Amino acid sequence: MLELNRVTGACKKYERLNLNMADQEIDVFKAHLLKYRKGDLVIKEGDYGVSIYKIVKGKVLIFTESGDVEIPITTLGAGEVIGEMLFLKKAVDRRSASARAVEDSEIEVMHPNMLSKEYDEMPTVIKYIANQALNRLVRMNKMMVQLTARKQKEREVTSADIWAKKRRFYRKKMEIGFSGRLIGSIARNLLSGYINDISLGGVGMEILNFKSDKNPFKAGDEFFIKTVLPNGKDLEFHAKLVSVKEGKLPGSPFFGMSFTELTDSARKDLGFFLMP
Amino acid sequence: MSVDEFIYAFVAKEERYQDNDQIIKEGASGDWVYLIIEGKVKVKKMTSKGLLTIDTLKDGDIFGEMILWQGSRSSRTAYVIADGPVNVGVLDTEALLREYEKLSPRLKDLMRSLIKRLTETTKKAVTLAVESE
Numbered sequence: 001m002l003e004l005n006r007v008t009g010a011c012k013k014y015e016r017l018n019l020n021m022a023d024q025e026i027d028v029f030k031a032h033l034l035k036y037r038k039g040d041l042v043i044k045e046g047d048y049g050v051s052i053y054k055i056v057k058g059k060v061l062i063f064t065e066s067g068d069v070e071i072p073i074t075t076l077g078a079g080e081v082i083g084e085m086l087f088l089k090k091a092v093d094r095r096s097a098s099a100r101a102v103e104d105s106e107i108e109v110m111h112p113n114m115l116s117k118e119y120d121e122m123p124t125v126i127k128y129i130a131n132q133a134l135n136r137l138v139r140m141n142k143m144m145v146q147l148t149a150r151k152q153k154e155r156e157v158t159s160a161d162i163w164a165k166k167r168r169f170y171r172k173k174m175e176i177g178f179s180g181r182l183i184g185s186i187a188r189n190l191l192s193g194y195i196n197d198i199s200l201g202g203v204g205m206e207i208l209n210f211k212s213d214k215n216p217f218k219a220g221d222e223f224f225i226k227t228v229l230p231n232g233k234d235l236e237f238h239a240k241l242v243s244v245k246e247g248k249l250p251g252s253p254f255f256g257m258s259f260t261e262l263t264d265s266a267r268k269d270l271g272f273f274l275m276p
Numbered sequence: 277m278s279v280d281e282f283i284y285a286f287v288a289k290e291e292r293y294q295d296n297d298q299i300i301k302e303g304a305s306g307d308w309v310y311l312i313i314e315g316k317v318k319v320k321k322m323t324s325k326g327l328l329t330i331d332t333l334k335d336g337d338i339f340g341e342m343i344l345w346q347g348s349r350s351s352r353t354a355y356v357i358a359d360g361p362v363n364v365g366v367l368d369t370e371a372l373l374r375e376y377e378k379l380s381p382r383l384k385d386l387m388r389s390l391i392k393r394l395t396e397t398t399k400k401a402v403t404l405a406v407e408s409e
Contacts, residue, residue, distance in 0.1 A: 061395070071404075074396035081389035088390065110382075113292065118383050123375040124282050129341050130387060133394050140397040141329060147404040154408070 031108040036101040042084060043099040049107050050092060053082040057104025064097045064141065073097060073144075087112050087119075090132050096141055109191035172274055173197050178205065178227035182217070183238065189216065193252075195227055200270060202239055202258035210249040217241055221258055235270040237262045278335045279313055279365075286372060287311060287365030293358040300340055300356040308366050309340045315362025320355040321398070323406045330402060332359065344372055345391040353395060 033056065036042060042053060045065055045234065055078050063071045076082065082099050086092075101107075122130075173192050182189035193208035203225070210216075221241045229235050238261035247254035262270070290313065295298040299310065300320055312335050319339065326358055333339055339356050379387065 010278070047409075065373065072402065073400055074393065079385065080392070083386050084386040084389050085375075085393070087386065115380075115386075117383060118380040121378075121380075122383060123378055125286060125372065125375050126379065126387075128283055129338055129344070130390065132338050133341070133390055136331060137390070137394045139403050140394065143330070143349070144401040144404055147401065147408050151404070151408050160365075186315060 006129060023061065031110045031114070032105050034109055036105045038104050039103055040101045041098065042101060042105075042107060043095050043097070045096065047100040048092060049074075049083065049095055050086065050112050051083055052087050052115065053099070054108045054110065055080050055082070056106040056108050058101060058103040058107075060099050060105060060107070061102045062097050062099050064145065067152055067234050069148055069152060071144060071148055075102065082107075085134060085137065086135075087115065090119075096138070104206045106155060130231060172199065173231060176227055176230060178225055180223045180225035183222045183224055191217075191225070191255075192222060196254075196269070198274070200267070200274065202242070202256070205253055205255045205257065207249045207253045208248065208249075210253075211253070212244075212253045215244065215253050217244075219243065223257070225257075229269065229273050231269075231273055233273070235266055237266055242267050279311065280336070281312060283336075283338075284313075284365065286367045287313075288368040289366050290365050291366060293362050293364065295358055295360050297358040298355065299358060299362075299364065300352050300354070302353065302355045303351050305351055306340075306371050306392050307343045309344060309369055309372060310356075311365040311367055312339070313363045313365050315364075316359040317362055317364075318357045318359045320357060321353075321402050322355070323402060325406055327355065328402060328405055330354070330398060338367075341397070342391060344369070344376060345388055353398075361391060379397075 029212060031054075036058070043049065055076055057078055058158055060080075060082060062076060063072060064071050075098075083095075085096060094237040102180075143264050173196065175196060178192065178195050180191035181192070190209060191205075191207060194206045195203050196206050207215075214231050219241050223241070224236070225239055226234070226236050239257035240260045241255055243256035244256050245254045245256070278313065284347075285324050285339055291314075299317065300306070302320075312333055316332060316334050318329050319333065320327045322328075333356075340352070342353055343350060376384075
């Protein structure tokens, strides 16, 4: 970690230095050779940066992040360049992907001003084609991040199903009153009725304060619920609406909910209550 | 026509395609680079679940340019299909390569890196799209 801080610190200092001196002494700039240990971050997605990196020795993984999922894109080796996108865009912008050394690596860092004369001499038609490739790359990156986000959502739904199954297996039949409210909403979005079954995964509740055709809630809504267990213990929890069915009373909805937040003491109380 | 003159200067000949005509076949060889003069095309990749559209290009856009950086004798990385009637210009590859050769070695590295990134990212996006079908 210390090593990582030292290296990224050095880079930041380097970039700052060059940004300030950029206009004056371009010729004296030499590419700096930086050493990275296996695991060190070279570029962090979302950071502002202008430098261009050329791998001299070692291997670097390019990856992007969607939520907390890391998507590896490609591994680069000696002679290959990182940070070319922002250079070709001619913009100070955020990095669109991260880069991490996957081996001990040596990387040459260049300030864009070192290349600006060469860029100015770049034939117009090649600039044009480079720009097109760049725009296409930006579109592909977006597509990839969107697809990953969608996949993640699907995974969340699947885990909700697992909770529903758990509830079916361990639930205990009962009939206790409860009151609840929608989290992050005004008091009008209230919920009251009877809890018909409960497990360590969630609850099934008969709703009495509105009819099925007036149900303002949908799957995914999260509630704060209060009740008193038959053994006299108060129980409070957060739960997410998983399914809506017809209740036993005509026209009344029946909510299947899975816990999203249950304190340790509430879990203990509930555990005792659920013991056979 | 929304095509810049300097790029139009590289057009060796023009070709017309009708809706759904195949202009480039994935996997085939060929070293032409194309410029869309008027109309639209779809870029598609063959996947285990059939053809997948990954991009739409319009007037002024270039396709088939990967061949420039990968060298001739490499194969096409995607299908390009006309989306409605389309008028394309076939660019003079020799002239383009002469321009490319003018680049400094460092900028050539940069271009190669950009194209590799584009190729790898496209592959990855296609894999994800197929998985999430």
